[in-house]
Amino acid sequence: MxxxxxxxxxxxxxxxxxxxxxxxxxxxxxxxxxxxxxxxxxxxxxxxxxxxxxxxxxxxxxxxxxxxxxxxxxxxxxxxxxxxxxxxxxxxxxxxxxxxxxxxxxxxxxxxxxxKQKIGQAGVKSLIGLAAELPPSPLKTAVESLLKKQND
CATH class of the missing domain: 3.30.300 (GMP Synthetase; Chain A, domain 3)
Structure with a gap:
């Protein structure tokens, strides 16, 4: 990609x-x-x-x-x-x-x-929803990567 x-x-x-x-x-x-x-x-x-x-x-x-x-x-x-x-x-x-x-x-x-800066709970929920709606793309990959870094 x-x-x-x-x-x-x-x-x-x-x-x-x-x-x-x-x-x-x-x-x-x-x-x-x-x-x-x-x-x-x-x-x-x-x-x-x-x-x-x-x-x-x-x-x-x-x-x-x-x-x-x-x-x-x-x-x-x-x-x-x-x-x-x-x-x-x-x-x-x-x-x-x-x-x-x-x-x-x-x-x-x-x-x-x-x-390290943390995203608030509401922001994480919004990003999860966005990632779920996006088709496979570089943007979806970036959002998922950001969410993964928040959990580390």
Whole structure:
């Protein structure tokens, strides 16, 4: 059985009518992230990401309070620059979203989880159900492998 990249499966999902709206939203958000990287000062753009865009309201997630404060100072110019690029942004909200990679303690290190992560019981039940419904495929093999690792 040939292994395929995740992009193959995402491409197949994006053509399904049930998922087209979601993938359209993700494409728009990705394009807006690229625009943000172009219009924001590089030292700020590298330390924050777009959190969402709904009804003209854009959310920016800064890695820390200092970055958030600097972003708030340039919000009027960011609004104008987004509009100049064709996006109907009416408001920008800045939130602080800590960079999970830099968190130490609480089971996380700079290199990722300190220990093996466990899936909750509800998640395991859902995965078992998914594996039972899937036809023989690389995805089914991957789900079964994940379930096996949870039991080890």
């Amino acid at each position: 040939a292994a395929r990249k995740i992009t193959f499966y995402l491409g197949a999902l994006s053509t399904m009518s049930d998922h087209q709206r979601l993938f359209g939203y993700l494409d728009k958000l990705t394009a807006m992230q690229r625009v943000f990287m172009d219009i924001a000062p590089p030292q700020l753009a590298q330390r924050c990401t777009l959190g969402g865009f709904f009804e003209g309201n854009l959310t920016l997630c800064a890695h820390n309070g200092a970055i958030a404060a600097k972003l708030r100072q340039i919000l009027p110019s960011l609004l104008l620059k987004f509009r100049a690029r064709g996006y109907e942004v009416t408001a920008i909200r800045v939130t602080v979203q800590a960079d999970y990679r830099s968190v130490t303690g609480h089971g996380l290190s700079a290199n990722g989880p300190a220990g």
